[in-house]
Amino acid sequence: MSQPSGKNHKVSGDEGPKREGAAEPPEAGGGEQLALIRETVRKSKEPRAKPRTWRGAALAEGLPVARVLVDKGLVHLDQFFDYAVPAAMDEEAQPGVRVRVRFGARVVKGRREGGTLHDGFVVERRTDSDYAGPLAPLAQVLSTEPVLTPPLLRLCRQVADRYAGALADVVQLAVPPRMARAERDPSPEPRPDPAVPPPATWSRYATGPAYLQALARGDTPRAVWLALPGPHWPRELASALATALASGRGALAVLPDGRSAARVDAALTELLGAGRHVLLTADAGPEERYRRWLAVSRGTVKVVVGTRAAMFAPVADLGLVALWDDGDSSHAEPHAPQPHARDVLLLRAREERTAFLLGGVTTTVEGAQLVDSGWALPLAATRDQVRAAAPLVRTVGDLDQARDEAARAARLPSLAWQVTREALARGPVLVQVPRRGYVPRLGCDTCRAPARCAACAGPLEVREEGGTPACGWCGRPAADWHCQECGGFRLRARVVGARRTAEELGRAFPRVPVRTSGRDTVLATVGGAPALVVATPGAEPVAEEGYAAALLLDGWALLGRPDLRAAEDALRRWALAASLVRPAGEGGTVVVLAEPTLRPVQALVRWDPAGHAVRELAERAELRFPPVARMAAVAGPPAAVAEFADLVRLPMGTDLLGPVPVQRPAGSDPWERLLFRVPPGSGAALAAALKAAQVARATRSGNTAPLQLRMDPPDIG
């Protein structure tokens, strides 16, 4: 770092100890206020390292320099800045505390002028600075609570590096905003770590008891846990957390939503009583959430259950990190640099040497990869246990529907009617319908073949009721369509408004109450009485005694998406709904409206999500798709993308894919996206290269064009 302006030199005076205290204001008249206060310490082998400052206040004696992370999320400012510590702040300005600093001041005639106050964190106290100019003093210590502790800072740094992002951005995700009132209250006394008995249901998994034993003796077992369908997983997950606690360590579990987190929280309360764990979710409100976070940060509570943001929870002595249902998209943080809970927890497992548990009713490709690489072991039940726990799954394909007179008349296959009628005698029936916003696809009224665009073979859709069908890809209207298969010329919606179908179901069973759970109103549970429970994927209430049956009506919507994860995601959503249904042995039945020949449908019928994930993984490897390859996306105006591509010094073996035009929502100029692909193991090098290029670009003058950089983009077609 070069010394910028001569003016600074002028005011700073000399560096030699002899003249300490003799520094003169450089400008005659009115210069007093900038007497340079010197200091210190270190008999200076490095003359440049002396902290000097403006203004006449006395500095802290021992460690007069505070290294500060200034909370300004600019990539090229992704560095620390040194400030002088006034003697009055010596005690309070400890590493980790929040401070205010003046930043961006100019030196005018030997005076510092301007500069706006920014929040920041002290990351280190030092005897000296490697900055040659005079240091500005800390403006204020906002709070004495050391929130950005060294281990948390280290984690944030690693996450920032992993995602080619700025440290300040990650810190903002990791440290909740201050709530003064919560800080004033003392956290409860830590309670002794209790012993806990493992639940009996763990023995349904071949390696389940061994996993808990390893945890109990302080080991760090790593597993991908394929949970059996049914209501036991919250209790099982809770017992893993409690076992880590019993071994004298802390534990952290991240769940995709507040409902599932609350279930694990309740199970923990049963196991541990109150006061040994906290629930970190948005439901608690900012102040209570901060209060709980503080209890964790202060080390008085060592077990944390929460949603996404809890992935950063500074748990003392962390011994186990757990993640539930990692395929749920809410595990991806929407704020820059968009870290994914799975990656953050993997990072923590490695760096903090903890046990690891990735659980779910299905397995993601990433989960399969952890097993495939040997890093984690599978924690799965035997086939017998699967058969005992899973419901009976039956399929209705398009062809079945076409031949089915009842379906044509009532829009629902007769199998679905039969199952529903029979199941309603025994309990509630779950009806999974597509989320609003899914556009119904069209098919031939005669042979049921999907209707395709004559120009580009894209799927035909009707965007609004009574509108002209048009291609979902190229947008061309299809006024004079005829079927390529049979020559038919009448179109019909392949699934006519599943929501409406659900309403019809309700009318068909007038004495049965209909309950709905979706976007605005999500039900947590329903009772055991007969009812039709209509829910969108992800919003299915838990039935206290299990559903007697489930109808999965949204197969076409889930499988029709042009997404790498469409199959995996469809299976995930079906299995989540089906896992709420009673076992086949108790009459539990699932009807799924989807082609029985499709791979995810077969996996559901056989209840073999692990096998599905393994096959998906093999396919991804063959095609060199993520997660077998690592990818990054850069999007922005074509010129900016091109400039970036020119600037970046990519690691060996990087593929460039594109650029291709991408949709830009708010009518701005067209954007392009460039994909970078590297072989496994080169992800860190790629991130570093992209970060460097971004810094270089930002430093280069006159670059205001926005550029979006994303590691592991989830939405690559």
Added chain:
DNA sequence: AGCACGCCGACT
């Protein structure tokens, strides 16, 4: 990002 310094055209 702001924000100021710096070197080249139309005004009181």
Added chain:
DNA sequence: GTCGGCGTGCTC
């Protein structure tokens, strides 16, 4: 002769 364009560089 000055006010002002935004190019370039810095922020502890």
